[in-house]
Amino acid sequence: MKLSRRRFLEVSSKGTMCLGLGSPFLMPQHVSAQDKNIPSGKGLDHLEFQEPQEEPELLKEAMFYTPLDELRVQCNLCPWECAVADQERGTCGVRENRQGKYYTLVHSRPCAAHVDPIEKKPLFHYLPGSLAFSIATAGCNIECKFCQNWDIAQVRPEQVKSYYLPPEGVMDIALRYECQTIAYTYSEPVVFYEYVYDSAQHARQSGIGNVIISNGFIKKAPLVELCQYLTGVKIDLKAFTEKFYREICRGQLQPVLNTLETLRDLGIWYEIVVLIVPTLNDNRQEIQDMSHWIYQELGSQVPVHFSRFHPMYKINNLPPTPVKTIEMARNIALETGLQYVYVGNLVGHPGESTYCPGCGKRIIHRIGYHIESVELDETGHCQHCQYQIPGVWSAKQLTL
Template sequence: MERNLDASPKVPESVHPGRWWHAIEGERIQCDLCPRDCTLHAGQRGACFVRQNVDGRMVLTTYGRSSGFCIDPIEKKPLNHFFPGSSILSFGTAGCNLACKFCQNWDISKSKDMDRLLDAASPEGIAAAAVAYGAQSVAFTYNDPVIFAEYAIDTAVACGARNIRTVAVTAGYIHRQAAREFYAVMDAANVDLKSFSDDFYFKLCGGHLQPVLDILAYIHHETNCWLEITTLLIPGRNDSAAEIKALADWVARELGPEVPLHFTAFHPDWKMQDLPPTPPSTLTQARHIALDAGLHYVYTGNVHDSEGGTTFCPGCQAALIERDWYAIRHYDLPSNGCCPHCGTTIAGHFARFGKPFGPRRVPVRLVRP
């Protein structure tokens, strides 16, 4: 059931001064936010469509405007080691700085229609809404928050002032300088590692692999932001045993065994509707490959798979959190995050567990007075 909430204070204008750019010549500028390095003439928008050269300066055209707000379970992001069972206020804007032909949210991320941005709210209004709805966190999701980084950062700061956590669901396609400021205010991130092949990134996403690997290492080793990784397995494109092993080996070697890795199922969408959905057996095989590579927490997603959704203790293999999709069926982990059976510390952030939010999705509207 959709609910309404007054999202005062006053909502800012949608056109907002942008950061991370420099002038080239005349009124031309270069965007320094992400590895695309778009050069823009006066009036021109970047590949993301939402960052624009206006009178020789960068502006963000979607500040304070959203494609919609919803209360979700934290497990939907997906985050399995960041306050399991809690609720999160989720929103996005429009546009994207990658061009994935398999995008599962293409109606938002590929939109060039600013009229789709129906909901408006200031950063302070979003923080207030999270408090009012009892959401412990706010998620920047649906499209990549990198492209609305100014809005996301301001919202994260407003949320932090109210003890509301913030989560970035992102492809991690961002330059280091902007990443420093972005991840400094994020409490957790799920980064979409789309493939372990640069050819895949170039042909199917319009990007490159190495910048994403660099940002994954940066987040894990140089910030306090909790990190989990998701790879959408697409039949015949990035689901070979050899590629999955290479990906898992890299995570184990460069990040360590305690970073959770999610393998999720593809369904035909956007420009790749000629492929079949990912068979559950592919996800199961990928999970076993990653576990054999030494990773402690490997999950399957977008399928009903009790074993693939369960958090097992890496010390004694006890089933500590049993999940079915986004629903928690059993929880046996104290708030200190230590296995009650053998004392092994489970990586992540945990709190006293009460009644879980559950798998439901609750759309909400944030409206001006």
């Protein structure tokens, strides 16, 4: 399937590009056509997609599972550790047991693809102003009642339009559109683990970075295995209580904290995002406890983003988060000792920018997803006082 330049412009002008409507791209709800940041002349006029192949050609055996008796299997990818009977699927809905072998149903089957600024992920200490080729498949292993992309994350593969794009094709598109990074995002990369793993291997061989935008609900062994091909991770820390995770996200907090500690130990670059939802996780004491844990266990230099909630999915009875609440959370984290604390979904707020802990000067000026200026050298040193700012600042850091 080929998307002509004329068709691309027609679809872009409508603000949505949707696989399910016959175009090879789905633009998730929080992505606007004006945000694409595709350089002039870099349209999608040469992109070609195919319909998914018939089974079993597209099936790929899953990684990280254990065969059990009576043709059952146990999945060892995420903390649910699903025991799955023959012809059944795990909690994620995208991994299926077929006669004692576990298969992923979404390998090479993206339902969403887009060129984004890396700031949209958000990753603020990672190649500022660069582009990321962003892809997703159907599925997730938890269910947040405020999910932004519920129409792809909270469905099974057969419920959303997808196209065939193998790992080498992912790499080719990233190269074609001068994307320094591939981002596995929008839904949950953990559930399309094998697709991420294979695509990341191909990309790193060509000097392209790989980042996952994840809920962090993954077991240690697969996380460690995948991180050898990743150059960055963004973790959504939903809240700091098991009650919130259990009742609002159908998940668990402790495995996410374990993931953050593993990322710390591995030395890979990672950032944390906390969506502040009014009355549910905006308690001052909870934010203090969270900030203290991050400072004590992860250190002062991990970037933390406090983002503003807007009514979405199953939570439509709450208002957007007050700006003062986001500012309160940021101030608490800064007072705790965290050095890089940001606000999200507040375009133009000073808290979008990066300030040097050494001299206090603004060294990365952001307005929304736009970079006004960067006053760092390629090794991440402040141009004013030479203070070392942690992060991924050069393409050299993407090479294996």
